[in-house]
Amino acid sequence: MPTYLYWGEDEFQIAQAVQELHHALLDPMWLDFNFVKIVAMADEQIIDGLNYSATPPFGSGDRLTWLASTTITQKCSDTVRSELDRTLANLPPNSHLLLTTSSKPDGRLKSTKLLQKSAIVKEFSPIPPWKTDAIVTFIKKTAQNHQLELTEAGVELLADTVGNNSRRLHMELEKLKLWQGDRQGQVDTDAIASLVNATAHNSLQLAKAILAGDLDRSLSLLAELMGNNEASLKICATLTGQFRTWLWVRLLVESGERDDRKIAEVAGVGNPKRIYFLKQEIRPVSASQLLQAMPILLQLEADLKRGREEAAMLQTAIVQLYDRLSSQAR
Known part of the structure; x- marks a missing residue:
């Protein structure tokens, strides 16, 4: 399925997900030919992006067309909806269309319904600060992605210090990863307290x-x-x-x-x-x-x-x- 809709207010997580697509789909040697980012807030910009995505890639690798900050799931003219319908039905298998927006898609719109049927839809919204259990789970999962093992107390300390800030969590885990180096065992509260700035409050x-x-x-x-x-x-x-x-x-x-x-x-x-x-x-x-x-x-x-x-x-x-x-x- 070559179409993706990423939405939510966590811009850092969306940027990370876009980068993953970037690495998975594109050949760096053909990047200038097969990747385009369009800030697609006006009808003309959206239609230009849809037309571009309908073109097969050049050379090796796939094509990725990114319609950033798009308004297509908040408001959509008949012309844009018709173009979207035509594009989704005729996308080349190796040409990928990505749409991102900070706003929650309006499920009443025909354009949103089309994307929900045809696209991989992912939400990237910050975890509410009071949902500490979800924050702890997110920290554990992100630490695993960084190949870091934290003690339970260490996870709790990071949750108190960083909260739901995914960008800062990534930065702090990168710092802890460098500190860990070749050391064996879990990263504990002593290491976290010495390296992570705990002055910021939530x-x-x-x-x-x-x-x-x-x-x-x-x-x-x-x-x-x-x-x-x-x-x-x-x-x-x-x-x-x-x-x-x-x-x-x-x-x-x-x-x-x-x-x-x-x-x-x-x-x-x-x-x-x-x-x-x-x-x-x-x-x-x-x-x-x-x-x-x-x-x-x-x-x-x-x-x-x-x-x-x-x-x-x-x-x-x-x-x-x-x-x-x-x-x-x-």
Whole structure:
């Protein structure tokens, strides 16, 4: 199947996947003849790319036509859809068409339906920061790809330090690979702590600081995140997701549920072993307090989407959360 649709906001992972196609399909000696990248946002650019892809390759190797940042799965004229239909039905077997976009394809469009039937579709979206189990799994898999074996504690430390940043994870693993050299055995926390910069904070740490009632640290972490150009809506999404998880765990604990596997299933936690640590985190607060936090976070999301001043809205929400979580004796 010579057609590929890669979508998602993780530009680094998409770039890596494109590079893999590049190496697998193209002969370096014939690269100038058989590879083209077109930023395909206008109809004319999309049609030019489709016409190019319909041409058999020259010399040895296959042809790869890359329509980057394409809008064909968000809006598509009848002319472009007709051209896409014709192209997909007549692509030479050794000519490959790649489309990439950061936006989720609109499943209602005929162009999207055509690609879903004819193309290999892959999503490359960042793992939500509060899904720590998925981040740990991703780190393990990526480390294996780098031929690195990490201790369990080392994986957890990388998850805390790097979070869901796939680009930084790749860079840090490359650094650890160089350090490992001919050494035998697993890479442990001592090596990771000495080589990986742990000064960068993430939104999950901000959530934990708010839950712990440390207002000064919460505001300091927020300032650092904003200084690092972390998107306000992503900060809000992480806080909302983490507080929702804490709320579910607390509600189930207060209802008398003792089975960590059941709690994990209901709370959407992939690894039941995490429930023990979540229970420790929520011990100082009640379900009532966590319930009071949710409207604040939902209002924050609405205010940010209305375009209100981001830093002020986030600071206000943090202070409000601190007040709600401190309203009962800890």
